[in-house]
Structure formats: C-alpha cells, structure tokens
Amino acid sequence: MKPKLSSVIIADDHGIVRRGVANIIQENWGAVDVYEAKTFEETLHYLRNPVDLLILDIKMPGGNNVAMLDMVKSRQPTTKILMFSSYDERIFAPRYMQAGADGYLNKISDDSDIISAIQTVIEGRKYVSERMKDGLLDSFFGNGEQSVNPLGLLSDREMEVALQLSQGKGVLEIALMMNLKMGTVSTYKVRTFEKLGVNNTMELVDKLKLYAAI
Numbered sequence: 001m002k003p004k005l006s007s008v009i010i011a012d013d014h015g016i017v018r019r020g021v022a023n024i025i026q027e028n029w030g031a032v033d034v035y036e037a038k039t040f041e042e043t044l045h046y047l048r049n050p051v052d053l054l055i056l057d058i059k060m061p062g063g064n065n066v067a068m069l070d071m072v073k074s075r076q077p078t079t080k081i082l083m084f085s086s087y088d089e090r091i092f093a094p095r096y097m098q099a100g101a102d103g104y105l106n107k108i109s110d111d112s113d114i115i116s117a118i119q120t121v122i123e124g125r126k127y128v129s130e131r132m133k134d135g136l137l138d139s140f141f142g143n144g145e146q147s148v149n150p151l152g153l154l155s156d157r158e159m160e161v162a163l164q165l166s167q168g169k170g171v172l173e174i175a176l177m178m179n180l181k182m183g184t185v186s187t188y189k190v191r192t193f194e195k196l197g198v199n200n201t202m203e204l205v206d207k208l209k210l211y212a213a214i
Contacts, residue, residue: 004122005025005029005032005052005053005118005122006032006033006052007032007033007034007035007050007051007052007053008022008025008032008033008034008035008051008052008053008054008055009034009035009036009037009043009046009047009051009053009054009055009056010022010034010035010036010037010055011037011038011040011042011043011054011055011056011057011060012037012038012055012057012060012084013038013039013057013059013060013061015036015038017057017084017107018036018038019036021055021084021114022034022036024111024114024115025118028115035051038061039060039061039062039063040060040061040062040063040068041062043056043060043063043072044071044072044075047072047075047076047079048075050076050078050079051076051079052079052080052122053079053080053081053082053118053121053122054072054079054080054081054082055082055084055118056068056072056081056082056083056084056101057083057084057085058083058085058087058092058096059085059086059087059163065156065160065163065178066095066096066099066156066160069081069096069099069100069101070099070100072100073100080102080103080121080122080124081100081101081102081103081121082101082102082103082104082105082117082118082121082127083096083097083101083103083104083105084105084107085104085105085106085107086106086107086108087212088149088151088211088212089104089105089106089128089129089131090149090152091149091151091152091159091211091212092104092212093128095156095159097126097128099156102121102126102127103117103120103121103126103127103128104127104128104129105117105127105129106129109129113129149211150195150196150197150207150211151196151207151208151211151212153195153196154192154195154196157178157188158188158191158192158195160178161174161178161185161188161189161192162192162196162204162208163208164177164178165189165192165201165204166201166204166205166208171185171186171189192204
C-alpha cells in the first residue's frame with residue numbers, strides 16, 4: 001500500500017515534464033492536488049499553504065541554486081523535497097541533500113524509479129538511485145574509479161557561479177542575483193577557472209557539458 005499523498009508541487013520550466021510527472025502521480029496515488037510551477041516565484045506562491053511534496057528542478061527561472069531549499073523550508077518546514085534534474089547526480093545529489101533535500105532523481109529515470117523516489121521521500125526516508133548508492137559504497141570502501149570529476153573540487157558557491165556563467169550571465173548580474181559583491185563573484189570565477197583548468201566561458205561550458213550533463 002502506497003503512503004498517503006495529498007498535495008504535490010511540480011516545479012519545472014518545461015510543461016511536458018510537469019504533465020508527465022503529474023500523470024504518473026495521479027495514476028499511482030489517485031486524487032492528489034497537483035500544482036504546476038514554471039518559475040521559482042510560482043513555487044513559493046503555492047507554498048503559502050502546506051504541501052506534502054515538492055518535486056523541484058535545479059534549473060528553475062528565479063532559482064538555480066541550493067538557496068532555494070532554505071526558502072522552501074522557511075515557508076513549509078515539513079514539505080518533502082525531491083530534486084528532479086538532468087544534472088549529474090554524482091556531483092549535485094550530495095550538494096542538494098546536504099542542503100536539505102530529501103532525495104535526488106535524474107530526469108532520465110524511468111517511471112518505476114520516479115514512483116520509488118516519491119514513495120521513499122514521503123515515507124520520511126532519503127532517496128538516491130541505486131547507481132549513486134553503489135558509487136558511495138565503492139568510494140567508502142576504496143573500490144571506486146580512480147578518475148576524479150573535477151566539478152567535485154568546486155565549492156557550492158563556485159558551482160553556482162559556474163552554472164550562471166555557463167548560461168551567459170555576467171559578473172554584475174550574478175552578483176545581484178546571489179546578493180554578493182562583484183569582487184567576490186570575480187574571485188569565485190577565477191577560482192573556478194583555475195580548478196577546472198579552463199581559460200574562458202566557452203571552455204567552461206564544454207567542461208560542464210562533459211562532467212555535469214547540463
């Protein structure tokens with residue numbers, strides 16, 4: 001018997017993704033109040049009232065960083081949060097789960113994985129894919145691959161700056177969005193370029209495509 005699920009927000013800027021996930025939920029949980037948000041501002045609007053589950057994309061207009069989780073929890077502390085993203089879970093799942101997410105699911109997952117992830121988080125447990133679990137175990141016991149994903153060298157702030165740069169934003173725009181000084185953002189940019197071994201934004205985009213599946 002599936003755990004009770006009364007209300008869900010599906011926050012994603014692609015309508016086809018929202019409708020697809022909504023269909024899976026309604027087919028498996030029946031009469032559920034499903035709210036669709038295409039921006040993070042709309043997500044916060046729906047969070048004025050208690051909601052059981054928030055299915056949240058990382059790349060949201062008006063969001064795009066781990067600070068989204070603090071804003072969600074400040075409004076509805078009991079709402080479960082399942083990240084649903086195309087970004088590489090090996091890099092992004094630990095970051096977002098440490099920041100308060102209850103689970104992380106890649107968008108290439110099939111329907112059964114989506115159902116399992118939802119069941120897991122609304123039961124009060126943490127969810128990551130079997131692939132991610134295997135990777136964590138291999139890392140713990142020293143059996144993992146020796147090659148290192150360079151994105152793992154970036155701090156959360158450096159990763160946020162890298163993602164914003166890859167979307168064509170300038171230092172000033174990023175500083176205003178992240179509520180930081182321009183000099184601070186410039187420092188993050190320099191550190192990011194150094195850690196990733198890139199010389200310009202074009203090379204940064206290529207690196208992110210290779211290692212983060214953006």
